[in-house]
Amino acid sequence: MKPPQPSFEATVSQPAIRKIIPIVPAAEPAGESLYEAQKKIYPRSVSGLFARWRWAFVILTQLFFYGLPWLQWGERQAVLFDLGARRFYLFGYVLYPQDFIYLTGLLVASALSLFLFTAVAGRLWCGFACPQTVYTEIFLWIERKVEGDRTARLRLDGAPFSLEKLVKKWFKHILWVGVAMWTGFTFVGYFVPARELFMQFLQTKMGGWEIFWVLFYGFATYGNAGFLREQVCKYMCPYARFQSAMFDKDTLIVSYDPARGEPRGARSRQADAAALSLGACVDCTLCVQVCPTGIDIREGLQYECIGCAACVDVCDGVMDKMGYARGLIRFTTQNALAGKWNASRILRQVLRPRVLIYTTLLGVLCLALLWSLVARMPLKVDVVRDRAALSRIAAGGRLENVYRLQVMNATEQPQRYSIAAAGLEGLTVASEPEVKVGPTESRWVAVRLQIPYGSAQAGSHPIVFRIGDESGRAHVEEKSVFLVPR
Amino acid sequence: MSDFTDNFWSWYVAALTLVSIAGALVLLWVTARKKIPERSDNTTGHVWDEDLRESNNPMPRWWMWLFVLTVIYSLLYLVAYPGLGTYPGEMGWTTRGEYDAAMVSADKELTPLYAGFTAKSAEVLAGDANAMAVGERLFMNNCAQCHGSDARGSKGFPNLADTDWLHGGSTEKIKETLTLGRKGQMPPMAAAVGSPEDVKNVAQYVLSLSGGPHDSVRAQLGKFKFNACAACHGIDGKGNTAMGAPNLADDIWLHGWGEQAIVDIVNKGKTNEMPAQAGKLTEAQIHVLTAYIWGLSNKAAAAKL
Numbered sequence: 186m187k188p189p190q191p192s193f194e195a196t197v198s199q200p201a202i203r204k205i206i207p208i209v210p211a212a213e214p215a216g217e218s219l220y221e222a223q224k225k226i227y228p229r230s231v232s233g234l235f236a237r238w239r240w241a242f243v244i245l246t247q248l249f250f251y252g253l254p255w256l257q258w259g260e261r262q263a264v265l266f267d268l269g270a271r272r273f274y275l276f277g278y279v280l281y282p283q284d285f286i287y288l289t290g291l292l293v294a295s296a297l298s299l300f301l302f303t304a305v306a307g308r309l310w311c312g313f314a315c316p317q318t319v320y321t322e323i324f325l326w327i328e329r330k331v332e333g334d335r336t337a338r339l340r341l342d343g344a345p346f347s348l349e350k351l352v353k354k355w356f357k358h359i360l361w362v363g364v365a366m367w368t369g370f371t372f373v374g375y376f377v378p379a380r381e382l383f384m385q386f387l388q389t390k391m392g393g394w395e396i397f398w399v400l401f402y403g404f405a406t407y408g409n410a411g412f413l414r415e416q417v418c419k420y421m422c423p424y425a426r427f428q429s430a431m432f433d434k435d436t437l438i439v440s441y442d443p444a445r446g447e448p449r450g451a452r453s454r455q456a457d458a459a460a461l462s463l464g465a466c467v468d469c470t471l472c473v474q475v476c477p478t479g480i481d482i483r484e485g486l487q488y489e490c491i492g493c494a495a496c497v498d499v500c501d502g503v504m505d506k507m508g509y510a511r512g513l514i515r516f517t518t519q520n521a522l523a524g525k526w527n528a529s530r531i532l533r534q535v536l537r538p539r540v541l542i543y544t545t546l547l548g549v550l551c552l553a554l555l556w557s558l559v560a561r562m563p564l565k566v567d568v569v570r571d572r573a574a575l576s577r578i579a580a581g582g583r584l585e586n587v588y589r590l591q592v593m594n595a596t597e598q599p600q601r602y603s604i605a606a607a608g609l610e611g612l613t614v615a616s617e618p619e620v621k622v623g624p625t626e627s628r629w630v631a632v633r634l635q636i637p638y639g640s641a642q643a644g645s646h647p648i649v650f651r652i653g654d655e656s657g658r659a660h661v662e663e664k665s666v667f668l669v670p671r
Numbered sequence: 672m673s674d675f676t677d678n679f680w681s682w683y684v685a686a687l688t689l690v691s692i693a694g695a696l697v698l699l700w701v702t703a704r705k706k707i708p709e710r711s712d713n714t715t716g717h718v719w720d721e722d723l724r725e726s727n728n729p730m731p732r733w734w735m736w737l738f739v740l741t742v743i744y745s746l747l748y749l750v751a752y753p754g755l756g757t758y759p760g761e762m763g764w765t766t767r768g769e770y771d772a773a774m775v776s777a778d779k780e781l782t783p784l785y786a787g788f789t790a791k792s793a794e795v796l797a798g799d800a801n802a803m804a805v806g807e808r809l810f811m812n813n814c815a816q817c818h819g820s821d822a823r824g825s826k827g828f829p830n831l832a833d834t835d836w837l838h839g840g841s842t843e844k845i846k847e848t849l850t851l852g853r854k855g856q857m858p859p860m861a862a863a864v865g866s867p868e869d870v871k872n873v874a875q876y877v878l879s880l881s882g883g884p885h886d887s888v889r890a891q892l893g894k895f896k897f898n899a900c901a902a903c904h905g906i907d908g909k910g911n912t913a914m915g916a917p918n919l920a921d922d923i924w925l926h927g928w929g930e931q932a933i934v935d936i937v938n939k940g941k942t943n944e945m946p947a948q949a950g951k952l953t954e955a956q957i958h959v960l961t962a963y964i965w966g967l968s969n970k971a972a973a974a975k976l
Contacts, residue, residue, distance in 0.1 A: 216706035221729035420731055573816055574825035580922060589820050616821065631821035 225342075226415060226479040228325060229335035229471070233498025242313045243322050251367070254374035259597075262378050272625050278558070279595045279625050283565055290554045297550060301543040303428050305535055306437040306516065311425065312493035317417050320368070320410035321477065324361055331357040335474055361411050362403070369403030415478040418491055429488055434519040435534040439494050441472075441483045441514045442522060449483070454507060465513050469503055472496035472514060482514055564602065564659035565593040566652050571631070576668045583635040585615065586667050590630050592652065594622040600654050604632055608648030609667055611637045634667060643671040681756030688755055692745055699738055785955035793842040793958060797966030806963025809956055813948065814964075822967050826927060827943065832967040835923045839912040840968050846961045852947030855915050859940035863899040873897055874933035880908045880920040883928070 256263040258276050265274045273280040280287065302309045312318060332338045332353050341350060373395055374382055385391045391399075409417055418425050432438065446466035452458060458465065466483065473481045475495040480487050482496045500514040521531050571587035579585040594600050602620050606612050615633040622628050634648070645666045653660035707715055707727065714724040752760040759765075788802050796802045811820060817828045824830040829837060838844050838853060864870050869892075876893030877900075878885040897908070903916040910918035917925060925943075926936060948957060 216708045217727065217729065218732075219702050219705055219707065219729055220732040220735045222732045416731060416733075420734060571815075571820045573819040573828070577819075577823075577825040578928070579823075585823075587819055587821050587823070633821060633823070 223416065224479065226477065227335045227338050227474075228477045228495070229474040229499075230329055231475045231495045231498045233501060235494035235498050239313055239318075239322065239493060243319050246314060246316075246319055247323075251371050254371060254379035262380070264375065265378060266376050268376055270625075278561070279563070279597060281565060281593055281595060281627075283593070284561075287554065287558065290550065290557075294547060294550050294554065297543060297547040299424070299428070300431055301540065301547055303431040304433065304436060304540050304543060306492075307432065307439070308425075308428050308490070308492035311418065311428065311491040315424075315491075317409060317414075317422070318477075318491065318493065320406055321414050323364060324410040325477075327360045327364070328357055331360065358411075361407055365407035365410070366399065366403040368406045369399040369401070372402045373398045415489070415491075418478060419489055425488070425491075433539070434523075435531075435537055437516045437518055437531070437535075438486055439482060439490060439492055439497060439514065440486065440517050440519075440522055441466075441496075442512070442517070443483070444522075444524070446483065446513050465504070465507075465509050467503060467507060471499045471503060475499045486519075561595075562659050562661055563595040564600075564652065564654065564661050565591075565595060566650065566661045566663045567591040567593075568650055568663045568665045570665065576670050578638065579615065579633075579635060582638045583615075584638050584641075584669060585633055585635045588632045588634065588650075588665060590620075590632050590650065590652070590663075591627060592620055592622050592630060593627040594625060596659075597624045599623050600659075602652050602654055602659075604630075605651045606632075606634050606648055607651065609636050609641055609646050611640050612648060612667070636667070636669075641667075641669050643669050645669075678757070681758075683756075685756035685758065688749070692742060695738070696742055699735060699742070703735060785953075785959070788962075789955050789958050793846070793962040793965055796959065796962035797969070799962075802959055803963055803966060806959045806966075809952070809960050810963055813952065814960070822964070824925075827925065829925055830923070831964050832970075833923070834968055835918065835921060836912060836968075837910075837915045837917055837925075840965070842961055842965050844912075845964050846957060848945060849952075849957045849960055849964075850947065850949045853915065853945040855941070855943040855945075857903075857936060857941045859938060860899055861938045864896050864937060869893070869896045870934055870937050871930065873900070873937060874930045877908065877919050877933050878930065881922050883922070 449466035872893030875889040
């Protein structure tokens with residue numbers, strides 16, 4: 186077990202640690218390596234309020250992830266990111282690569298949500314919704330069903346080779362690989378129609394790249410959830426590093442209450458703690474045994490803590506058995522732990538400016554995203570001036586400019602769009618004033634604009650293209666310029 | 672690039688690369704061996720600003736092995752691929768080879784497609800939407816630079832979407848133009864026509880041929896001098912596609928319209944060139960382009976009917 190790690194939080198409640206540790210010359214050669222061999226963690230199973238929440242999130246996120254690719258919308262998959270054709274289908278919407286702004290908006294909203302939830306209650310994302318946690322939870326559940334709980338697993342790993350051990354290990358890995366491969370398959374199902382992919386799989390006709398990505402993503406799931414587990418959070422995850430920067434002293438974090446718990450010590454259930462001059466902590470070390478990152482929460486806030494609250498659940502169970510009040514380990518704030526305020530004040534502190542600003546920003550952004558998606562034009566046009574001729578004289582002595590218009594139909598019906606232009610006196614469309622574009626198709630059309638010769642001064646004149654469908658529902662205006670030569 | 676007259680820079684780059692890799696290995700070896708004193712409070716013992724202590728949070732050992740793997744990978748890579756100065760690598764990889772391989776694989780994919788196209792005559796092919804989509808892309812990449820993205824050309828670059836052809840608009844002629852290119856030459860004719868006044872008169876006559884606004888008295892005087900031009904453009908000025916002489920009796924003016932433009936050409940002559948595409952495009956591509964361009968011209972003809 187690791188010796189206590191002093192942190193500034195700990196100093197709040199334990200002023201004794203403030204003592205300066207003198208610098209002593211390094212004692213050779215015994216010491217610790219800069220690299221640490223991985224110690225395998227055997228988390229004990231937990232039940233309780235937060236465990237139920239965690240399972241609720243596991244089920245919710247996985248119903249969503251595994252279920253979505255099988256949902257149909259009319260003739261096609263409801264959610265499909267067709268990278269080859271560069272069309273992204275989201276229920277009734279057909280998105281083009283030009284709609285990247287929505288992904289940007291989604292990412293900004295996700296970041297703001299992370300800021301908000303972290304400021305309010307710490308690493309909720311890490312502990313409950315992060316895929317790393319969720320898949321580790323699923324894999325741990327399988328491990329527990331096959332090999333048993335913590336003590337059984339410890340015993341099994343320590344036991345010499347036997348048939349029972351072989352069978353259990355093989356069975357576990359087969360189940361793990363099964364879940365991992367199904368996860369890989371589901372992931373690919375977001376990019377290749379899942380039903381077709383499944384038929385191809387049954388007929389062993391899956392394409393090379395599909396096989397590669399199923400195996401790649403499956404292997405990543407197997408390795409991350411089966412073996413790396415907390416190592417991902419501790420050494421690889423960038424979120425983990427900057428989430429702690431969003432904490433403040435009013436953030437609800439999983440904390441041990443040392444004022445109530447210390448001095449810790451074992452005692453009989455009948456014993457009077459006060460008489461033994463003991464705190465509420467019975468030093469059962471269950472909080473350490475259930476911790477998926479293998480830390481001791483009683484040492485204060487540590488960067489390894491992913492806020493899963495398993496220790497809260499298990500400690501509450503022990504407190505119930507002992508007949509003590511719950512909450513020796515609980516979600517509380519640093520200010521509350523320092524004795525600054527009571528329960529109702531903690532709740533009021535949730536509505537501090539920082540949280541209100543995050544909430545407002547997030548709300549405004551979500552509304553803006555929603556509004557822009559609802560009001561989105563199912564038509565896009567890019568105007569590119571012809572790269573050969575700046576302008577020319579056409580038959581009849583009219584001055585002509587040529588443009589190429591990329592007309593993108595973002596509906597799933599064929600459309601006829603009318604092309605008009607305005608901005609100069611006598612400006613007319615000399616080419617076909619209508620263009621037919623197939624469903625979810627994008628077409629380049631050459632458009633010729635003319636003005637009577639001499640009707641405008643030499644130079645560049647701003648003009649505007651107006652493109653619209655027959656119903657008048659979709660109409661787009663795109664700016665360009667008309668060049669009149671000297 | 673032959674700017675390196677000796678091998679110095681090659682050796683310099685190679686040495687720098689290898690020394691850096693060796694440096695990374697040494698760093699790994701030193702840090703793996705280094706021990707820091709064990710402390711009960713799990714800090715390194717450093718204290719700053721009264722109470723700031725550095726915690727001892729060791730890296731996982733597997734992470735160090737990943738570093739070692741990257742070093743091994745980099746060495747294998749440098750043996751296999753060009754990366755050490757001018758050393759070409761054991762695999763013989765070059766960007767040129769990559770390009771050639773890509774071309775071969777593209778050809779393999781495209782050959783059956785083009786075989787389907789070349790099996791049809793250009794006139795029939797013009798009705799094939801697939802072939803025309805390919806033709807449009809070929810046109811955009813190879814022809815639009817001069818003839819415009821709508822193929823209607825501009826001053827000096829002929830309009831390909833009308834029915835007026837300098838050398839004839841049959842599919843055979845279009846293919847010939849694409850394959851071999853064309854050189855249009857009009858010699859300076861001022862000496863043959865006569866005085867500058869005569870040249871102006873001829874210009875007025877030429878304008879009258881197409882029914883444009885002109886001075887009819889001068890045009891009458893110019894008509895006699897036009898004999899010098901008739902050898903190529905014909906006595907009626909309708910041109911001659913066999914030699915690429917433009918029709919002067921229509922309203923299409925490749926090099927500009929009006930007296931001054933005509934006077935300039937008579938005085939100075941004109942050379943215009945369409946480059947041959949034979950070396951750039953394959954025969955099959957030229958066939959598809961021929962069909963595309965023929966289609967443009969004949970669509971316009973059909974629209975006029």
